[in-house]
Each structure stands twice: as C-alpha cells, then as structure tokens.
Amino acid sequence: MNLVIAAGGETLQAFDPADPDWATPLWMWTRKGWTANDVRVRKDTHGSRYALACGGGKILVISFPHGEVLQAVDTDGSVHSADLLPKGVLVGAAPGGDAAGETDSAGAVKVYRSHLDQSLRDWSDKLFDAHGVLWDEHSRTLWAVGRNKGPKTAGGTGILRKYAWRGLREDPPLQHVRDFPLETDPRPLDRISRHFAKWPGYYEAPHDIAPVPGTRNFHVSTDLKVVTFDANTETFAPAPGEISGLYEVKGLGVHPSSHQIALVRHDRADGGWASERIRFFRPQDTRTGGRGFYKVRWADTDPTWDATVPSALARIVSLRATLLGSNGNARFFGTEHYVECDWDSGERKGNVRSIREVWKGLPKEMLPLDAALLGSNGNPRFFGGGRYLECDWHTGQARKPGVRRIADEWPGLPEHMRGNIRAALLGSNGNARFFGTEHYVECDWKTGRRVGTTRTIREVWKGLPEEMLPLDAALLGSNGNPRFFGGGRYLECDWHTGQARKPGVRRIADVWPGLHQ
Known part of the structure; x- marks a missing residue:
C-alpha cells in the first residue's frame, strides 16, 4: 500500500x-x-x-x-x-x-x-x-x-x-x-x-x-x-x-x-x-x-518488525452489525465473518462462518456491512456500500425486489448519513431509527421519509458515554431495550428515557466472551 x-x-x-x-x-x-x-x-x-x-x-x-x-x-x-x-x-x-x-x-x-x-x-x-x-x-x-x-x-x-x-x-x-x-x-x-x-x-x-x-x-x-x-x-x-x-x-x-x-x-x-x-x-x-x-x-507493515493484531482482538474489533435471532441468541457480523452467541452466557454457539456462507443473498459489494436490523416480519434488512437488501431469515437468500439504493428506499436519511450508517433499530412504533457518526434520525417504515428532525445521538440516548461513539452496532433485546456496542464497550439503555440501565457500561469481551473464542 x-x-x-x-x-x-x-x-x-x-x-x-x-x-x-x-x-x-x-x-x-x-x-x-x-x-x-x-x-x-x-x-x-x-x-x-x-x-x-x-x-x-x-x-x-x-x-x-x-x-x-x-x-x-x-x-x-x-x-x-x-x-x-x-x-x-x-x-x-x-x-x-x-x-x-x-x-x-x-x-x-x-x-x-x-x-x-x-x-x-x-x-x-x-x-x-x-x-x-x-x-x-x-x-x-x-x-x-x-x-x-x-x-x-x-x-x-x-x-x-x-x-x-x-x-x-x-x-x-x-x-x-x-x-x-x-x-x-x-x-x-x-x-x-x-x-x-x-x-x-x-x-x-x-x-x-x-x-x-x-x-x-x-x-x-x-x-x-x-x-x-x-x-x-x-x-x-x-x-x-x-x-x-x-x-x-x-x-x-x-x-x-x-x-x-x-x-x-x-x-x-x-x-x-x-x-x-x-x-x-x-x-x-x-x-x-x-x-x-x-x-x-x-500505511503498510513489515512482519519482521511489527506485531500482528491477534485473531481474538481482530474478531471483536471488526464488529459491523448485530441482530437478535428468533431463538433469542445474538448474531454478530464482522468484516467478513459471522458468529452466533448465547444471549445469557455470551458464549459462542457453533463455528465462526463467513457471512456469505450463511447469508447467501448478500452481494460482495455490500460487504463489509454498515448496519442491520430486523423487520416486523422477522427478516433482516442489511445496509452496506450505499445499498439496502432484505434477506429471508431461514434461507439467507435475497427477497424481492432485491438490492436497492439506500437513497431511494430511505429518502428521509440526511445525505451525510446515507454512506455512513453506524447502526439501525426498529422502533416500537414500527419506524426505523438510524445512527450516524454523531446524529440520529427516525424514518417512516413504509415511505422511508424522515419523522421529526435530525438530532444528536446523545441528545436522545443520554446514557451513551462519548467514548462509545461512533457506534459499531446496536440491537434490540427481547425486553425492547436497545443494546449498544462501541469502542470495545457494551451498554443497555432504556428505550423510553434513553438513560443507561444497570449494570452500566461493560467491556464487550466480558459480556460476549464468544467473540474472543
């Protein structure tokens, strides 16, 4: 390079x-x-x-x-x-x-x-x-x-x-x-x-x-x-x-x-x-x-001088998106790899697999992912490379109408966020919430148009510490509260107040040890 x-x-x-x-x-x-x-x-x-x-x-x-x-x-x-x-x-x-x-x-x-x-x-x-x-x-x-x-x-x-x-x-x-x-x-x-x-x-x-x-x-x-x-x-x-x-x-x-x-x-x-x-x-x-x-x-390395980022560290630091599976376990997407972890213990379930081995409908040009969320029908929606795609949860294949431009499907997203989505969630009212580097916006699920104004993330999610921004990923837990991942840290916030929930900020490695295994 x-x-x-x-x-x-x-x-x-x-x-x-x-x-x-x-x-x-x-x-x-x-x-x-x-x-x-x-x-x-x-x-x-x-x-x-x-x-x-x-x-x-x-x-x-x-x-x-x-x-x-x-x-x-x-x-x-x-x-x-x-x-x-x-x-x-x-x-x-x-x-x-x-x-x-x-x-x-x-x-x-x-x-x-x-x-x-x-x-x-x-x-x-x-x-x-x-x-x-x-x-x-x-x-x-x-x-x-x-x-x-x-x-x-x-x-x-x-x-x-x-x-x-x-x-x-x-x-x-x-x-x-x-x-x-x-x-x-x-x-x-x-x-x-x-x-x-x-x-x-x-x-x-x-x-x-x-x-x-x-x-x-x-x-x-x-x-x-x-x-x-x-x-x-x-x-x-x-x-x-x-x-x-x-x-x-x-x-x-x-x-x-x-x-x-x-x-x-x-x-x-x-x-x-x-x-x-x-x-x-x-x-x-x-x-x-x-x-x-x-x-x-x-911007290059020499293996005779430089230490290599170990695979355990690499796996956790390349977190790109997360989803809550139908069996209650968390799914994590890295740059190229995918792993399931038990919700209660954080331990890995099964082997680390390539993303496209599991999600066959995802085209290469959408990797690495920017974000993912679960739609109300239980199918994941993926965002990456300026593109948007729904896949079938059970088969991993793309659903019609296939790959679309984020700008066309979600016109309410500010232009500066369309290529820089850091996380996405489905709200309790059925609308999508998008997180950029610093900003947060709600879009209508059916029209993709913005609902309300663009706000700063910490204005809405007051419990998120600055050192967790920009986010790496977010998912909704089974209790309806979001879990945020960023800067090697993990935090649950209350959906209604935006405040941090106990026990507060923890290291991803402590809560999700399966990402290190």
Whole structure:
C-alpha cells in the first residue's frame, strides 16, 4: 500500500505520495478535542489493517480505512508514541512533565493490558522524557527512547532502552535489558541555535524511532540529528546523509519495499506543532496540504518488525452489525465473518462462518456491512456500500425486489448519513431509527421519509458515554431495550428515557466472551 498516514491536530490523514495535489486527503479521521501524537498501521491475521493512534489521553485502535474506533484505552496522561505488543497488549511512551525528580511524572514506558483481562494490572517503567517506542517482532524486543535525566537538567544524555518481552501474564511483562547512551550535545538547545529560542533551558533529546524494513536497523531522530542503530551489532552510526543533519524531525518512516523515507519536521514559521509539509528522500520530493502534520508513517507493515493484531482482538474489533435471532441468541457480523452467541452466557454457539456462507443473498459489494436490523416480519434488512437488501431469515437468500439504493428506499436519511450508517433499530412504533457518526434520525417504515428532525445521538440516548461513539452496532433485546456496542464497550439503555440501565457500561469481551473464542 503506497500511502503515507499522518497524525496532527485533531486528525489522522492518508495521502498518495504520487499525487501532487494534497488539498484533499484520500482518507481522514477526526475527533473533536483530541490531539493526535502518533499513528502507525498494523494488520491482523486476515490481512485487515488497523490504525494504531495515540494522543489526548488515549490509545485508539481504528479500522483502516473504515474509520471505526474499535478500541479506546485510557493512558492516564499524554502518550507521544504507541505500538502493539504480542497478544493485543499496547505500549506507550509518556514524556511526563519537566521535573528532574524521581517521580513517574518525569516520564515512563507504559504497558496497557488490563483492557484484555481485568485481573491484569498495567505496568510502567520510568524513562525521563520518553517519546518513542518500537516493537521488534524478530527478536521479541521493545526499543524505547528518552533521556537519563529530565529535559531541562544539565549533564544528561539521550537513551535508547532495550526491553525483552516476558509475556502477557508475567510481572513485569517487559524486562529492562540494557540502556545505550545516545550522544547528545551538552549545551542547552537555545545556545546552539536561534531556532531553539522558544525552548530556553532544554537539552537535546530523542523524539522518534522508525525501523528500516528488511534490515535490523532503525532510525532515531533527536532535536539536532538523525542516527541509525544496528540491532545486530548494537551500535549507532550516522543516518543517510540526506537526513542525518536535519533538526527537529518529529516523525519518520521508511517504505517496506521502495525504502523511500518520509518525514515531518517542526518547521512552521509561527512555531506551531503541526508542519505544513511532508518531505520525501530517495527519491527527494515535498508535499504540502492537508490539515497539518506532526508524525508520518507509511500505511503498510513489515512482519519482521511489527506485531500482528491477534485473531481474538481482530474478531471483536471488526464488529459491523448485530441482530437478535428468533431463538433469542445474538448474531454478530464482522468484516467478513459471522458468529452466533448465547444471549445469557455470551458464549459462542457453533463455528465462526463467513457471512456469505450463511447469508447467501448478500452481494460482495455490500460487504463489509454498515448496519442491520430486523423487520416486523422477522427478516433482516442489511445496509452496506450505499445499498439496502432484505434477506429471508431461514434461507439467507435475497427477497424481492432485491438490492436497492439506500437513497431511494430511505429518502428521509440526511445525505451525510446515507454512506455512513453506524447502526439501525426498529422502533416500537414500527419506524426505523438510524445512527450516524454523531446524529440520529427516525424514518417512516413504509415511505422511508424522515419523522421529526435530525438530532444528536446523545441528545436522545443520554446514557451513551462519548467514548462509545461512533457506534459499531446496536440491537434490540427481547425486553425492547436497545443494546449498544462501541469502542470495545457494551451498554443497555432504556428505550423510553434513553438513560443507561444497570449494570452500566461493560467491556464487550466480558459480556460476549464468544467473540474472543
């Protein structure tokens, strides 16, 4: 995949480097009030891609390019870099404050695993001014960069730290193996160049770490330079000449096949964090546009460096739609697969099957689904790819009149929701309710026309927390109350009041363990 993916401001953006016009991204994901510090792409065992992003006190797993927030893990502070470890464990580099004292606020490498099992505790290891992490699948090693003293403390140096992976359930999950001193200038940055006048009293520190695919090398950027570390010989050397002397490289990536380098520098004239350009080397080029760039990666992976999203995590994070079956069990639709789970225990019933093996009438162009609901006759209605289709519950075959355009069948849907339906429900009055990214609308079942006004989801469904939006799916339980799925969480709300019902928000993995089996 010859795309670059960048983080900056409130957005993640993807572009084609071969396209000279970057006025409009090929893909963009935005979250209001969020600050994107890093993004990288990882694959699951089926080849599906996920954007792993961090910032704003969270690490997010986002389906790429569908843009669903599939998992949101609280990081207890700012994380400037994040990566995926084995078994779905997440790791982040938290720079902390400017303190030089022996406190966690001075920076740490943090491992997040409690989202996988509540009996497991998250873990951290102090590393001053920690800014970058990189998982090395080949050697089962984590690399991290920071300093051995606070960023405003004289006499310190940059540090490259090596950790060995011990295991999901081990304490600690990572073993500190060795620190490699990274030579840094002993002078404060503002005495080296007027470029750093805005950072009085700060010392040179590492910022990013990026692998060179097909080799055992990786690049490390600092405030003043870029160096290369050889993981075989465990030695530093200058980076390629075109980039070795560049100041303030905030993020960089090397393409897995062409080895072209993409990087972002802190180079705005007004001092803002998001650059207006991405630079390319080997061959050299520059692109401007988008909404500003802070980190940049290639939207592809290298199995010798990158951990694979495990099948258990992939199955739950690819949830696209849900239905309540006639036997009272829940049916879950992923990107390509379908599974039935017992309503009471949440355990899987039978095998995981392909969607089209069960629902033979669904055409390929409707997958992955956007939503599904049960009609009053007990047959499911599917929404996907701008199309709408009724299938027979018992045979899985399409019912007449076959596939139709959503816009024709449901003219009351606002235009911005027609291609972005996140969930759908059949109301007690027989009308359809549609959920978009942020908005909610009721449509007449017979005419498809809108009933009332378009409202925000949380205006109607007051019990839904913000971290569950946008939704992944929804279904009506046998008691007539909706169950919502989003951000790895599950919640029942009262149909009449919109408020959350006890026991409140729970992890999907805890309520529906069959999705992990």
